[in-house]
Amino acid sequence: SSHSGSGLAAAPAADGTANYTGFLVDLLPLLLESAGLPHNFSMYHLPPEQAVPGVQLENGSWTGIMGQLTTRKADMALYPLTLTAERAKYIQHTQPFHDGGYGIVVKTQQVNTGYSFLLPFSWQTWLLFLAAMLVVVLLLTCMDIATRKDRCAALAKLNSRKGKRSCKREKLMDHTIETIMMTVNSGAAPASRSLGVKLLFIAWAIFSVIMLATYTANLTANLTVNQLAVQIDSLADLAQTSAYFGVPADSSIYVYFTSSLDNDALRLRPRVVPYTVSADAIEDVRRGKIAAFVTGRINAMYFTQVRPCDLALGSEVVGSGNLVLGLQPNSTIAGNLNAALLKLADWGHVPDLRRKWFQDNTECSSAASTDGGRL
Secondary structure, X not given: OOOOOOOOEXXXXXXXXXXEEOHHHHHHHXXXXXXXXXXXXXXXXXXXXXXXXXXXXXOOOEOHHHHHHHOOOOOEXXXXXXXXXXXXXXXXXXXXXXXXXXXXXXXXXXXXHHHHHHOOOOHHHHHHHHHHHHHHHHHHHHXXXXXXXXXXXXXHHHOOHHHHHHHHHHHHHHHHHHHXXXXXXXXXXXXXXXXXXXXXXXHHHHHHHHHHHHHHHHXXXXXXXXXXXXXXXXXXXXXXXXXXXXXXXOOHHHHHHHHOOOHHHHHHHHHEEEEOOHHHHHHHHHHOOOOEEEEEHHHHHHHOOOOOOOEEEOOOOEOOOEEEEXXXXXXXXXXXXXXXXXXXXXXXXXXXXXXXXXXXXXXOOOOOOOOOOOO
């Protein structure tokens, strides 16, 4: 049995058979060889509505992958099954091959680059900066008005009427220009000999250097990364909205949201939408019908690494757990497979496969940034 994603995917070949690819497909022959087990196995692909972990029904039977194993229809489930205490009662399983948990898949929004020059600072910082500039201009103007009479009298003794006109006309209009030029690190020392003016300009110059350096660093960071905004990064973010979100039906995360007494589960329970087919949920995320899809993290990573590259993975890992390969109850090959997994991990084969399928094999150039690097 199998699933769609980086773990295992099937595509039709020219002769009508299925070509299977993925992390688990690459792992399987290495695992069988290391365990000393024969390779003459047959593989079948479950339809999407059945390729789910499964839940236990009232009559004691299981659906999905668990049902395939408990009824002995499959010797092994090539599926990233999250190990739970309840599932372990009914099946055998291998050692964990990957850390589990659930990821939050959301749609990214392209930031309008028409105002990229404003992104390094938040709007509150821009307002405070403009207010500080206005205060400096007003202070210079007030200081000029307060000392103008004495300065003009001194200039009149040294110069002609031309100097007097310069005192009246040119000095006032220069304050704003001098302040702006100092902000962009292009200003000259003030012509005034007043100690107060000089101290004010020194303070403004130091402030301008700090702001300019911060702006340059943040602008570089914003232009370096792809400007993609993610509105929902965690369950807390999701709880603050009124939007609906999807989870795989017949999964442990669905049981968590519908049965747990945890605060997050209680707040989000009325907005849970179960999906039998993960592809339908992903399509609804893209269309905006649901705000997010909470699924196994290994699947979530796959969805965000394939075209059209319009999905992002939230930073929060929801829940915890380990991913295992499910086996029949009382399986006789469990011991050999567990020893083989440990060998492959020690030899570096498992980390190499993780790198191949979850990092190097991505079709998208970069992950979405949840913040623009703002001050």
